[in-house]
Amino acid sequence: MMTNNNKSNQSHSQKAKNSEKFHSLSRKIVSQFCFFTLLISTVWGIFCFILMYNIEDEFIEREVRQEALFLQQSFDQNKSWPTPRVTYMTLYFSKNTLPNDIKQRFIADPSRKEFSGENDRHYHLLALPQSENTYLVAEVSEMLLVRPFTKGILKLMLITGVILTLLAFIIAWQLGRKTAKPLKQLADLVDGVAPEQLPDKFAQQFPKNEIGILAQTLEAAMTRINQSLLREKCFTRDVSHELRTPVSIIKNAVEVYRSQRSTKANNPVIERISQASTQMEQTVTTLLTLAREEHTLVDKKQVKILPLIEQSIIDQSHLINNKPIQVEVHDNCNVEVLAQSGMLTVLLDNLIANAFQYTQQGKVIVEMHDKTLIVADTGPGIEASISDNITEAAVKGRQSTGYGFGLSIVKRLCEHQGWLLTLSSEQGTKISVTLK
Numbered sequence: 001m002m003t004n005n006n007k008s009n010q011s012h013s014q015k016a017k018n019s020e021k022f023h024s025l026s027r028k029i030v031s032q033f034c035f036f037t038l039l040i041s042t043v044w045g046i047f048c049f050i051l052m053y054n055i056e057d058e059f060i061e062r063e064v065r066q067e068a069l070f071l072q073q074s075f076d077q078n079k080s081w082p083t084p085r086v087t088y089m090t091l092y093f094s095k096n097t098l099p100n101d102i103k104q105r106f107i108a109d110p111s112r113k114e115f116s117g118e119n120d121r122h123y124h125l126l127a128l129p130q131s132e133n134t135y136l137v138a139e140v141s142e143m144l145l146v147r148p149f150t151k152g153i154l155k156l157m158l159i160t161g162v163i164l165t166l167l168a169f170i171i172a173w174q175l176g177r178k179t180a181k182p183l184k185q186l187a188d189l190v191d192g193v194a195p196e197q198l199p200d201k202f203a204q205q206f207p208k209n210e211i212g213i214l215a216q217t218l219e220a221a222m223t224r225i226n227q228s229l230l231r232e233k234c235f236t237r238d239v240s241h242e243l244r245t246p247v248s249i250i251k252n253a254v255e256v257y258r259s260q261r262s263t264k265a266n267n268p269v270i271e272r273i274s275q276a277s278t279q280m281e282q283t284v285t286t287l288l289t290l291a292r293e294e295h296t297l298v299d300k301k302q303v304k305i306l307p308l309i310e311q312s313i314i315d316q317s318h319l320i321n322n323k324p325i326q327v328e329v330h331d332n333c334n335v336e337v338l339a340q341s342g343m344l345t346v347l348l349d350n351l352i353a354n355a356f357q358y359t360q361q362g363k364v365i366v367e368m369h370d371k372t373l374i375v376a377d378t379g380p381g382i383e384a385s386i387s388d389n390i391t392e393a394a395v396k397g398r399q400s401t402g403y404g405f406g407l408s409i410v411k412r413l414c415e416h417q418g419w420l421l422t423l424s425s426e427q428g429t430k431i432s433v434t435l436k
Contacts, residue, residue, distance in 0.1 A: 025183065026176030033172030034165055041161040049153065052146045060140050064126050068136045072128055088142065092135045099137065182211045190218060240288045247284060250277040275318055282349055302336040303344060309333055309366055312348040319356035330367035337371060337435045343417050350410050351375040351431055372434045381425040
């Protein structure tokens, strides 16, 4: 049964485990938005840069084609080549007479139309289609507008990209904060709070969007959990109270029977009934302890654990009568731990009772190591599947050879108090409970 303190402890423990895995939603929105802006700015800048180059080349190519058409028409009419009308264009009638800057490259690649020369010269070449070995070459260095300002254009694009990224960061930060704020409010509202302590209809305070749907889903889930916990608590309390009466009647009947018989007469059936009633009484007490929410509000204090261990051994000693069992309590148990005395008593009674009950011969050892209580026995042990997954076993209520219902009670008690429970079973069974 989950209580307020236990839920809070589990919540903080879970936070510590997941601290390295946490990724802020607002930071992710900002980073993705900035990355998207940089990507779009880069793609747009490259597109604009290529577009400017192509537009400039297209203007030059158009003038070269127009001049070539004029020269070809003049040649067709007069049977002689006129001088080009613009000074930066020149006719060549052989590849070998082309400017040295472009001659070899044109011979190697006759389909090429644009060339870069020495001293920042730039050429456009057009082979006249109707005249063989006739080439119109335009040296357009003085006409270029984009290439001389390439560095300036790149610098402008870089500055513009930085400005856009900063604007995107501001917008994304505002958007991320606005988006994550109700999510954080919802997380803070339900974090570490028992279902019964949540405000009624808390989902109404959240916006009517996906976050509101999430809040409504959480509210419905918390309501169902609260109802289930309430039913379980009431059932455990009511059943425990109902069982107390018949258990008391059985114990009284056993005492009356013993008082009416000679003390030397030892009836094994009556002894079994007495032991079973004592165990049932202990189980009822434990279930009542777990069902009472007020126990979680009791302040913890420094408690000497050795007297509790000794008292528990005395109380459970009837379970090892006529058994060749040696009980060892180490000196390191003479320490103080920060805990609730009642809860420690319940824990010790269950651990020691289980060890006594299912150990037929050998030893039962109780010791403490650095705030960790250890109870080991030489009994038959438990199933490997239960030992490997004690949490699943306790939650599902599965029983194990040699441990029965006690394992589930101990597990629930440790959850109740936020203690760490570990179990190993090699030669016998060893239960460790870290009292933190």
